[in-house]
Amino acid sequence: MQIPLQITIRDVEHSEALETRIRDKAKKLDEFFDHIMSCRVVVEMPHKHQHQGKQFSVRIDIGVAGGEIVVNRDHAEDVYVALRDAFDAAKRQLEDYARKLRGDVKKHEPKRTNESKDTTAD
Numbered sequence: 001m002q003i004p005l006q007i008t009i010r011d012v013e014h015s016e017a018l019e020t021r022i023r024d025k026a027k028k029l030d031e032f033f034d035h036i037m038s039c040r041v042v043v044e045m046p047h048k049h050q051h052q053g054k055q056f057s058v059r060i061d062i063g064v065a066g067g068e069i070v071v072n073r074d075h076a077e078d079v080y081v082a083l084r085d086a087f088d089a090a091k092r093q094l095e096d097y098a099r100k101l102r103g104d105v106k107k108h109e110p111k112r113t114n115e116s117k118d119t120t121a122d
Contacts, residue, residue: 003038003063010044012056012079018043021080025087029062033094038063043079054079058086062094069093 005026007019026039040061045054056079062069071093073086 002036006038006040008040008042008044010042012043012045018079018083021083025083029087029090029094032091033064033098035065036062036094037065043083046074056082058082060086060090062090064094064097067097069097 005023007022009018012018022041022043026041029039030036038061040059042057042059044057046057054077055074056077057072057074058079059073060069060071062071069090071086071090073082073089
């Protein structure tokens, strides 16, 4: 990563374990795709008084050459589950971006026409 990882934690009790998990997940993304220019992670607990229990929101902004990949994951009751889901989605989007850079295109088998028709006349 060219720019250091930026972590913002809002309305959630800050812990070293949470920050370490975010750093580990971001490091794995950087190892997977080494053209990441920047990464910002925001973890927050929106104020929704109608819901019971804690609802977490995770936003990941990944700067890559030629654009930005943005992932939002909301409403997970466990902050670590929200982080896992957000980073899994980010990895899938990075895979798609890398595929586009390489020029790879998904290749599907051509549709088969009805080959069982007998066209010979007796």
